[in-house]
Amino acid sequence: MKELFGNAVVGQSGGPTAAINATLAGVVRGVVENKGKNIAKLYGMRNGIEGFLQENLIDLSAFFANSEEKLRILEQTPAAALGSCRLKLPKPQDDPGFFERLITIFKKYNIRFFFYIGGNDSMDTVAKLTAYLETCDYEMKAIGIPKTIDNDLLGSDHTPGYGSAAKYIATTMQEILRDCAVYRIPAVTIVELMGRDAGWLTAASAVGRLAGGLEPDYIYLPECVFDLDKFLIDVKKALAKHPNVVIAVSEGVRFANGRYVGEGSQSGATDKFGHAYLAGVGKVLEYAVRDSIGCKVRSLELSLPQRCAAHLASDTDLSESAGVGKAAVSAACNGISGEVMSIVRSPEETYSVQFEHHPASAIANGVRRVNPEFCVPEGNQVTDSFCRWLLPLIQGERNLVYQNGLPAHLTF
Numbered sequence: 001m002k003e004l005f006g007n008a009v010v011g012q013s014g015g016p017t018a019a020i021n022a023t024l025a026g027v028v029r030g031v032v033e034n035k036g037k038n039i040a041k042l043y044g045m046r047n048g049i050e051g052f053l054q055e056n057l058i059d060l061s062a063f064f065a066n067s068e069e070k071l072r073i074l075e076q077t078p079a080a081a082l083g084s085c086r087l088k089l090p091k092p093q094d095d096p097g098f099f100e101r102l103i104t105i106f107k108k109y110n111i112r113f114f115f116y117i118g119g120n121d122s123m124d125t126v127a128k129l130t131a132y133l134e135t136c137d138y139e140m141k142a143i144g145i146p147k148t149i150d151n152d153l154l155g156s157d158h159t160p161g162y163g164s165a166a167k168y169i170a171t172t173m174q175e176i177l178r179d180c181a182v183y184r185i186p187a188v189t190i191v192e193l194m195g196r197d198a199g200w201l202t203a204a205s206a207v208g209r210l211a212g213g214l215e216p217d218y219i220y221l222p223e224c225v226f227d228l229d230k231f232l233i234d235v236k237k238a239l240a241k242h243p244n245v246v247i248a249v250s251e252g253v254r255f256a257n258g259r260y261v262g263e264g265s266q267s268g269a270t271d272k273f274g275h276a277y278l279a280g281v282g283k284v285l286e287y288a289v290r291d292s293i294g295c296k297v298r299s300l301e302l303s304l305p306q307r308c309a310a311h312l313a314s315d316t317d318l319s320e321s322a323g324v325g326k327a328a329v330s331a332a333c334n335g336i337s338g339e340v341m342s343i344v345r346s347p348e349e350t351y352s353v354q355f356e357h358h359p360a361s362a363i364a365n366g367v368r369r370v371n372p373e374f375c376v377p378e379g380n381q382v383t384d385s386f387c388r389w390l391l392p393l394i395q396g397e398r399n400l401v402y403q404n405g406l407p408a409h410l411t412f
Helices: 020-034 048-053 068-075 096-108 120-133 162-180 200-210 228-241 281-292 315-333 384-394
Strands: 006-012 039-045 057-059 111-118 141-146 187-193 218-220 244-250 296-301 339-345 353-359
Touching: 006 020, 006 048, 020 039, 020 068, 020 111, 020 315, 039 048, 039 111, 048 096, 048 111, 096 111, 096 120, 111 120, 111 315, 120 141, 141 315, 162 187, 162 200, 162 244, 162 315, 162 384, 187 200, 187 281, 200 218, 200 244, 200 384, 218 228, 228 244, 228 281, 244 281, 281 296, 315 339, 315 353, 315 384
Parallel strands: 006 039, 006 111, 111 141, 141 339, 187 244, 187 296, 218 244
Antiparallel strands: 039 057, 339 353
């Protein structure tokens, strides 16, 4: 069989992370190492598939030609350097004309390799594109490359971006705990963290127990049904032990009837993928504590820094993110298509991973939730086994390149 030859295009989609650009750097390096055997040129699509439809492309091969320094700075740059989008593709059978437009542009630029870096919804794009390619006469390889701080993609032990977000959360929680401990006045601090359907980010706040001994009094995840009365009992128990109570809670915690605790503070609006806009669970619980217990209470959100704090990125995360990007190029050049790359942890005691791939149709739109054995039976804390699982993912720091006292960032 004749090897496929042509150009490649890469895009970033969904919410950015501190490591998504490291994956982009990995794709660039993979193309460089291909040395023109399969891929002549690598394009970057600005603002994902949405920008591609407008032919808003950048020649990445030219931009990074013989410039390892640019790639190094790209790896330490937060957010999505190519820009992102949240465009939900139609089903091929519902709107074949949409995909015909895509194929027309692919042909125009001789795109034979398609790489899409993103989360659950982005893998939906890969799955639908793959389904359409199977019905037309244009040969092209499409590969999904995982990215999400939520760590909720199926098929992977963990996802690129999660380790850095977890490191930031664990570090910030240590700082909050120490700050709250300076006074003896009874007070409750509620920290709201991202996570609509999976509590991996919030669970990361506990890892301090293995590094300094500090952790929140209670941790509430979407995987466990939330009961307001039990929550208030927990708070009273903690206050009886010490005056400075700190609680971590996922934005997506729900009551037994399935309603989000924080959804009352939003309009009920949803995004293009049907996901509810969530925020405000911290305030809901703050008011509940104030009304029922009457002590000093405050709530805060870590918000965007969870996904953009590149100054505190995990070296392990950045290295694996770049590695999975490079592995995606190798897989595509070896004939793999319609698959999503994954990170598989070795069962050996010494931490190591390898990169594999699974069908995009089996990954898209699924949710990988926190393992039941990582949650305590009471539903208000995580186990030591979770902390041991997480610890390797937050190891190491990069020696950043600075400019005028601030980390240098790359823009196209």
